Amino acid sequence: VEDYAGLNDIGAVVEADRAHVWHHLSQHKQYETVDPRVIVEGKGMRVWDARGKEHIDAVSGGVWTVNVGYGRERIANAVRDQLLKLNYFAGSAGSIPGAMFSKALTEKMPGLTRVYYNNSGSEANEKVYKMVRQIAHRHHGGRKWKILYRDRDYHGTTIAALATSGQDQRAMQYGPFPDGFVRVPHCLEYRKQWDVENYGQRAADAIEEVILREGPDTVGCLILEPVTAGGGVIVPPQGYWERVQDICKKYNILLAIDEVVCGVGRTGTWFGYQHYGIKPDFVTMAKGVASGYAAISCTVTTEAVFEMFKDDASDPLSYFRDISTFGGCTAGPAAALENMKIIEEEGLLQNTLAMGDYCLDRLRALMDKHKVIGDVRGKGLFLGAELVADRTTKEPMDEKRVQAVVADCMAQGVIIGATNRSLPGMNNTLCLSPALIATKDDIDEITT
Numbered sequence: 001v002e003d004y005a006g007l008n009d010i011g012a013v014v015e016a017d018r019a020h021v022w023h024h025l026s027q028h029k030q031y032e033t034v035d036p037r038v039i040v041e042g043k044g045m046r047v048w049d050a051r052g053k054e055h056i057d058a059v060s061g062g063v064w065t066v067n068v069g070y071g072r073e074r075i076a077n078a079v080r081d082q083l084l085k086l087n088y089f090a091g092s093a094g095s096i097p098g099a100m101f102s103k104a105l106t107e108k109m110p111g112l113t114r115v116y117y118n119n120s121g122s123e124a125n126e127k128v129y130k131m132v133r134q135i136a137h138r139h140h141g142g143r144k145w146k147i148l149y150r151d152r153d154y155h156g157t158t159i160a161a162l163a164t165s166g167q168d169q170r171a172m173q174y175g176p177f178p179d180g181f182v183r184v185p186h187c188l189e190y191r192k193q194w195d196v197e198n199y200g201q202r203a204a205d206a207i208e209e210v211i212l213r214e215g216p217d218t219v220g221c222l223i224l225e226p227v228t229a230g231g232g233v234i235v236p237p238q239g240y241w242e243r244v245q246d247i248c249k250k251y252n253i254l255l256a257i258d259e260v261v262c263g264v265g266r267t268g269t270w271f272g273y274q275h276y277g278i279k280p281d282f283v284t285m286a287k288g289v290a291s292g293y294a295a296i297s298c299t300v301t302t303e304a305v306f307e308m309f310k311d312d313a314s315d316p317l318s319y320f321r322d323i324s325t326f327g328g329c330t331a332g333p334a335a336a337l338e339n340m341k342i343i344e345e346e347g348l349l350q351n352t353l354a355m356g357d358y359c360l361d362r363l364r365a366l367m368d369k370h371k372v373i374g375d376v377r378g379k380g381l382f383l384g385a386e387l388v389a390d391r392t393t394k395e396p397m398d399e400k401r402v403q404a405v406v407a408d409c410m411a412q413g414v415i416i417g418a419t420n421r422s423l424p425g426m427n428n429t430l431c432l433s434p435a436l437i438a439t440k441d442d443i444d445e446i447t448t
């Protein structure tokens with residue numbers, strides 16, 4: 001570590017971290033008695049911490065990001081070459097990697113043609129909200145400005161993105177929030193809200209009820225995760241998506257799919273929505289787009305939406321008046337293009353489907369052994385195991401116990417995640433989302 005600002009031993013790095021870094025999602029009181037975690041190296045599925053301890057990473061960088069694994073020289077080289085050629089120019093101009101990645105990406109997304117570059121998932125979703133609001137002003141006389149979001153879904157950390165957080169704990173104490181964001185019920189069958197046979201259809205009907213309550217002419221957009229991530233790894237029940245698509249068509253509501261977690265291979269298709277045959281108007285993506293080798297997010301939309309911003313060239317307000325400074329960084333699309341090639345050349349979508357099935361079987365087998373696992377679910381290498389205090393009553397496991405399970409896995413060298421806090425309506429689900437390169441041996445190690 002000699003190169004790091006004169007800190008010539010790892011202990012000094014840990015002390016610098018303790019003294020000066022404010023970690024994400026962390027209560028720092030704990031670091032008065034234990035060292036903050038500092039990760040120093042990664043290769044394939046594994047990372048090493050400051051004490052030299054090796055961990056197998058079952059959550060792809062903690063938050064479903066490093067889809068192609070650590071230490072990819074090909075991506076590093078592509079980024080290096082691009083940086084030396086041209087590192088940056090504002091996004092009002094194009095770039096070679098920006099153009100080439102947009103082309104490659106939209107070829108994987110029939111019906112979608114336009115890519116808007118940003119830096120984070122939150123920002124990608126905010127761009128949808130801004131586009132919807134502008135469309136409302138320009139094409140619906142100011143109506144159709146409301147955006148519906150779903151209980152338990154999450155769309156980001158900025159104030160407007162948090163206004164669409166279906167996870168209350170994340171939004172608490174950060175309000176008040178802007179108007180026009182309206183919640184619809186979640187669709188997790190394990191936590192039934194309706195005692196019916198066709199649960200998917202019923203959960204989607206609940207969205208229509210909210211639309212009718214609000215007034216269809218006030219609702220411009222519905223944003224949903226294809227498979228809910230941090231809200232409990234929720235795979236929508238059969239029939240749900242078809243009905244959602246019909247409802248959006250019926251009331252002329254734009255459908256936005258937040259693929260920040262599911263996108264770019266995580267569920268075994270390029271995008272999660274592609275399992276369900278739906279035709280979104282917007283798709284947002286971030287984390288796995290460049291596997292964390294560079295910051296990039298994309299707001300992708302249709303030519304029909306794009307055309308709405310070109311309708312009157314003489315009107316100075318008619319175009320999308322938005323800029324994201326670092327949306328002009330070329331490292332993002334350069335890394336994303338190489339990331340996509342790796343997924344293709346190494347057959348990682350197929351591997352994700354096969355290893356996902358294998359991992360789900362392993363988790364089901366664990367249910368026989370551990371009565372605290374109430375439910376297991378997932379798609380591809382995006383899996384969850386919901387922990388309960390009592391399997392019959394489905395009483396959620398106490399948060400401290402869940403955290404103890406996570407800490408125990410960590411002590412054994414397996415990094416896993418858990419959904420947030422046991423506030424009312426939120427339960428505790430362990431998250432497994434290893435890199436798409438995972439082998440049977442890796443899955444065995446993680447699930448033993």
Ligand code: PLP
Nearest residue numbers: 120121122154155156260261286
């Ligand atoms: N959307 C989903 C589904 C997410 O899980 C997240 C982050 O976890 C976001 C959006 C926000 O992405 P970012 O943290 O890059 O702003």
